[in-house]
Amino acid sequence: MDFKVKELERLMRSFKWARNNSxxxxxxxxxxxxxxxxxxxxxxxxxxxxxxxxLTTTDKYYRQLSHHENQQFGVIVHDGVTINKVAISExxxxxxxxxxxxxxxxxLKDFDTKEFGANIQTIQSIVNHEYLHQGQLVVMFRxxxxxxxxxxxxxxxx
Numbered sequence: 001m002d003f004k005v006k007e008l009e010r011l012m013r014s015f016k017w018a019r020n021n022s023x024x025x026x027x028x029x030x031x032x033x034x035x036x037x038x039x040x041x042x043x044x045x046x047x048x049x050x051x052x053x054x055l056t057t058t059d060k061y062y063r064q065l066s067h068h069e070n071q072q073f074g075v076i077v078h079d080g081v082t083i084n085k086v087a088i089s090e091x092x093x094x095x096x097x098x099x100x101x102x103x104x105x106x107x108l109k110d111f112d113t114k115e116f117g118a119n120i121q122t123i124q125s126i127v128n129h130e131y132l133h134q135g136q137l138v139v140m141f142r143x144x145x146x147x148x149x150x151x152x153x154x155x156x157x158x
């Protein structure tokens with residue numbers, strides 16, 4: 001990474017760490033057939049939904065930072081096509097999780113101090129949102145008595 005603003009580079013490193021953990025959790029959920037799991041008290045916001053939400057919200061913030069005309073939450077705009085959150089397939093999630101990290105880094109590395117200052121709340125929201133969903137995923141894994149990826153467990157002493 002070679003960012004113009006070193007504070008922004010640190011935030012991006014934090015996001016990449018979190019996103020890589022989300023990817024590990026997604027792969028573990030696939031291996032353990034958990035993606036269709038829906039908590040009894042909230043059948044709308046199951047495990048797959050958590051990843052769909054990660055993707056659409058990160059995409060919304062990316063579109064905001066890049067001044068895209070579509071500022072809608074709950075959708076992802078990919079290759080010129082707008083896809084609703086729940087229509088994002090399991091087959092596409094891992095690739096999109098990886099691509100978003102690359103796209104964000106490419107966009108943010110050239111931000112200057114003024115752009116960073118004007119957008120710091122949005123950028124921090126991207127990182128915070130990632131961790132919010134990881135917390136929800138931890139609970140769902142525990143409800144299913146499924147171990148989380150080892151690196152994730154060790155990093156957060158779970």
